[in-house]
Structure formats: C-alpha cells, structure tokens
Amino acid sequence: MEARNISYSYDDNLIINNLSVALPERGVTSLIGPNGSGKSTLLKIMTGQIQDYKGQVSYRNTDFLSMPIKQRSQLVSYFNQRERVYGLISVRSILDMSNQQNIDYMEFVNYFGLADKLDESFNNLSGGQQQVLLVLSVLIENTNYVFLDEPFNNLDPLYKAKLVNLIRFRKQYQSFFIVDHDIDTLAMLSDWVLLYKNGMIVNGGDPSILDSRNLGYVFNTNFQTYFDGTGHKRLVQYF
Numbered sequence: 001m002e003a004r005n006i007s008y009s010y011d012d013n014l015i016i017n018n019l020s021v022a023l024p025e026r027g028v029t030s031l032i033g034p035n036g037s038g039k040s041t042l043l044k045i046m047t048g049q050i051q052d053y054k055g056q057v058s059y060r061n062t063d064f065l066s067m068p069i070k071q072r073s074q075l076v077s078y079f080n081q082r083e084r085v086y087g088l089i090s091v092r093s094i095l096d097m098s099n100q101q102n103i104d105y106m107e108f109v110n111y112f113g114l115a116d117k118l119d120e121s122f123n124n125l126s127g128g129q130q131q132v133l134l135v136l137s138v139l140i141e142n143t144n145y146v147f148l149d150e151p152f153n154n155l156d157p158l159y160k161a162k163l164v165n166l167i168r169f170r171k172q173y174q175s176f177f178i179v180d181h182d183i184d185t186l187a188m189l190s191d192w193v194l195l196y197k198n199g200m201i202v203n204g205g206d207p208s209i210l211d212s213r214n215l216g217y218v219f220n221t222n223f224q225t226y227f228d229g230t231g232h233k234r235l236v237q238y239f
C-alpha cells in the first residue's frame, strides 16, 4: 500500500507536506513524531476517512478511494480510542459488530482475560480494558493492513506485553502501521521506523535510527541510549 505526494491542510494550515510512504504487505512500520504534527491525520487519509487530500493512496496500483467500500473495509482497519466510545453497548456486541469474517474471537478474549466481561457494558470496563477491547475489535476485522493510533495508551506492563506479542505473531500475515509515543516499545516491536516532523518523513530505517541524535532532532529534547542486560538498545529521555 502506498501514499504518494500527500498534502493536507486544515483551514489554511498545511499539516502534511508532500509526504510519500510505502507500506510492505507484512510487518510492523511505526511512525514517530511530535504531538499535533499530523500523524493521526495521515492515518485517516490512508484509511479513507479523510478524502479531500492532494496526492494518491493506492493498493497494488489501484486508487484506494476508487475501490468499493466493502473491498476497502477488507483491506484496512483503523484504531483510535478517542473516536470509539460505546457507552452502554456490551463487550460481546462490540466484538460481534467487528466480526464480519465470523472468526472465533474467544481465543483473543481469553488471552486478554476478558471472558467474564463479555456481557458487561463498555462503560463498566477500566480504561486499560476498554483499550484492549477496542484494539481487539480492530484485530478481529482481520484486514491486510492494520492502522493503530496509540494502541499502547493506558496499558499496564502485562497488557502491553500481551499486545506486543500478539502483533508480533500477526505481523507474519498482516501489515501494521502504528503511531505511538511509547518509543521504547516501538523500538522493540518495529521492523521499520519512520521519523516524522513538520509534515514530512525526515528519516526512515530499522529501529537503530532511534538514537539520541535523531530523536533529539525530531522532538527538540534530550535522550540517552544504552544497552540493557539482554543486549537490546534502550532509550531514556532525560530532563
């Protein structure tokens, strides 16, 4: 899937500036950049929720917006917790609504320990449980491309580890495009990292590009990198 020469403005503010990106058919690509810089906007463009952009989003050389809605919804799914609030709807109904392919989702429900919550309303879940449920409802859509906007928000270390491991398993079959501010988690999970600033991708490569110099440039603040006991490069922000 490819976005080519994308530009987008809200009112007269240019948010995305002639950006091009190609996503592979499998694996995890992450997009890292400052608050309010346009990352969610880019995801909305690539998933067809914003359509009045300049440039083109295509899948195997076919314009994405020209595809029938059904085909688009089998190709891409999108998660953004801020935009999914289900109030009194039950956990089971939320999952059933997403389950267009009739898969047995109980394995996922059990994996996240939500089996006893199936008949609870969305409002009665904790923040982390709501987050996990919503990511899960996107995963069971089982699309080729999965766009996740801040999937690790509100997750405790166990939930985070479970979600990371689930994505690691599923990336063999699907392509994930993830926006998040949890840089340490993205460094361990991603196959490719894109650094984003001022409406443009300013750097891209494997997670080794997440060093103090590149991140300092993107965020205008200070980072230090070090190697942990397992030999993984880790990153800390210092103040």
Ligand SMILES: Nc1ncnc2c1ncn2[C@@H]1O[C@H](COP(=O)(O)OP(=O)(O)OP(=O)(O)O)[C@@H](O)[C@H]1O
Pocket (backbone or CB within 6 Å): 010, 011, 015, 033, 034, 035, 036, 037, 038, 039, 040, 041, 042
């Ligand atoms: N519907 C809208 N109308 C007008 N301006 C908007 C709208 N949505 C977003 N913006 C503005 O566009 C800019 C980019 O927003 P966006 O949500 O894409 O940023 P982001 O990089 O995802 O930020 P964050 O990391 O804080 O989630 C912000 O300045 C925001 O205020």
